[in-house]
Amino acid sequence: MIVSLAGETIKVAFTHRPRWRLFLGHLLNIGVRSQAIVGIAGGFTGMVFAVQTFYQFHKVRLDSATGAVVAVAMAMELGPVLAALMVAGRVGAAVxxxxxxxxxxxxxxxxxxxxxxxxxxxxxxxxxxxMIALPLLTAEAIWLGIMGGYVLTVHMMGAEPSYYMANMILYTRARDILHGLIKSFFFGFLLIFIACHKGMQTEAGSEGVGRSTNQAVVVSCIAVLISDFFLTLLLTKLLA
Amino acid sequence: MIQVRGLKKRLRSQQVLNGLDIDLPDGHTVVIIGQSGTGKSVFLKHLIGLMRPDAGSIHVDGERVDPLREREWAPVRRKFGMLFQGAALFDSMRVFENVAFPLRERGGLTVEQIRERVMHALSLVDLDGSEDKYPAELSGGMRKRVGLARAIVGEPKYLLYDEPTTGLDPVTADTINELILRLRDSLRVTSIAVTHDMASAFKIGDRIVMLYGGKNYFEGTIEETKATDDPIVRQFITGQAEGPLTAKNRR
Known part of the structure; x- marks a missing residue:
């Protein structure tokens, strides 16, 4: 059972000596080697979101609010969800x-x-x-998404940079970023236990490995999207 | 000494072990034979706690081990070394690291002592000079020998062999048989081997146990086994297609 796997893992993590070499190796694999894919996903999503928002806001002369909308969306939703989905595909499948x-x-x-x-x-x-890598990757996705949105909106769409920045800083609160990072902890928890559980329950040879890997990715992605909805409801209340 | 009483195990719809009783005395090499699917490997895995019985008891050196929880098995497992059917080498590690693994995990040895023990184990299985290779670079016979080196490096009291010669050509298989005999003499371990290779069974064993119907159907020395007139044992050891084993299967 995945719940007993999680319980035993947490208990061992706090009661047994750490295996530093293994830990650092996995940190390198999960964290450092996922940077490019998470960065690309975050940066391009930020740019696409900025273009769409800018065109809609331009109709009602709210161009300078684009930065605030992009920053809040990246921090609370797109950053954590995109990073988790990318890591589910790259790391979860491999695990x-x-x-x-x-x-x-x-x-x-x-x-x-x-x-x-x-x-x-x-x-x-x-x-x-x-637990360490995914929040850091999420922070990277958020940062690159906001930067991508800024560069595109200001330098290509012609938005006024000072108003863009002022509105972004005014409407993006520290708790919005905290909201995203709390989600990333939760997503990391889900991803690693789904991946490990599916791997350790594998049977029936190479066909079974393929089936488990496929199930791990699908279940992880669905779990991230569904839990994101409930976490949003919960964290919006708690951090309001 | 290992004593097994009334061992039962059902896997899905099949009753694989159905009240198995076996005594495995110290200092002997007992070979477990039987048709495919009669629970030979399942039995072996019960001895080391890799599978849990549905009923029955297992005593190792007088201690009842079958009710132990997973983490309580660690000290019991240190008495055992196991050669898996496919060798089960850690494919991300080189040969040296594979063999050194149990020593590093137990702790208490210096780097130099570990190196010495690993090189000695590799020399016992005639694999000097292979320590830097990865398992993927080894032949089937070499992989089995590395698995054997890993099994003996912790100086176990009991050695378990799961189909030690399966998948090997006759010459390599005989090399493994010779190695098992050499290890028995040099390490003085109690060995339990599971096989359906009768040439291997007669060569390495001093007692033969045949599993049939989930039970200990026949037990005897090599000579008693060869001389038995039990039709089921005779059909199995002579490898005849026609006989009571296959007749029952057809029914």
């Missing part, structure tokens, strides 16, 4: 495929036979790395 292959080739049984608990060795370091 499930790796653990699934280890399962069907008896490598996980070999770990157990050598007295090493698979949760300690395979899940905890990935969980800790994900």
């Amino acid at each position: 499930t495929a790796e653990l699934g292959t280890m399962k069907v080739t008896e490598q996980i049984d070999a770990l157990r036979s050598l007295g090493v608990h698979p949760v300690d060795y395979l899940v905890v370091p990935r969980f800790l790395a994900m």
